Amino acid sequence: MKTLKLIAWISGGIGALFVLSGLIQIFFGQWPWGRQIVNYFLVADSFLLITIALFIFIYRCECKK
Numbered sequence: 001m002k003t004l005k006l007i008a009w010i011s012g013g014i015g016a017l018f019v020l021s022g023l024i025q026i027f028f029g030q031w032p033w034g035r036q037i038v039n040y041f042l043v044a045d046s047f048l049l050i051t052i053a054l055f056i057f058i059y060r061c062e063c064k065k
Contacts, residue, residue: 001058008054015047 022040 001061004054004058008051008058011047011054012051015044015051018044018047 018040022044025040
């Protein structure tokens, strides 16, 4: 379970970084890595959904003990 928690936290961190990158691009203009703002939020959404699913899975497994 510790490995899954670590993977969940890393996934959430990556998702937060993509949200931050998208916000920087919105507020300050073009970011060097691309021109489509929406792509940052779509990728962030995927990482955050993986994070939520992993934490729910971990919670449900710990409740059964």
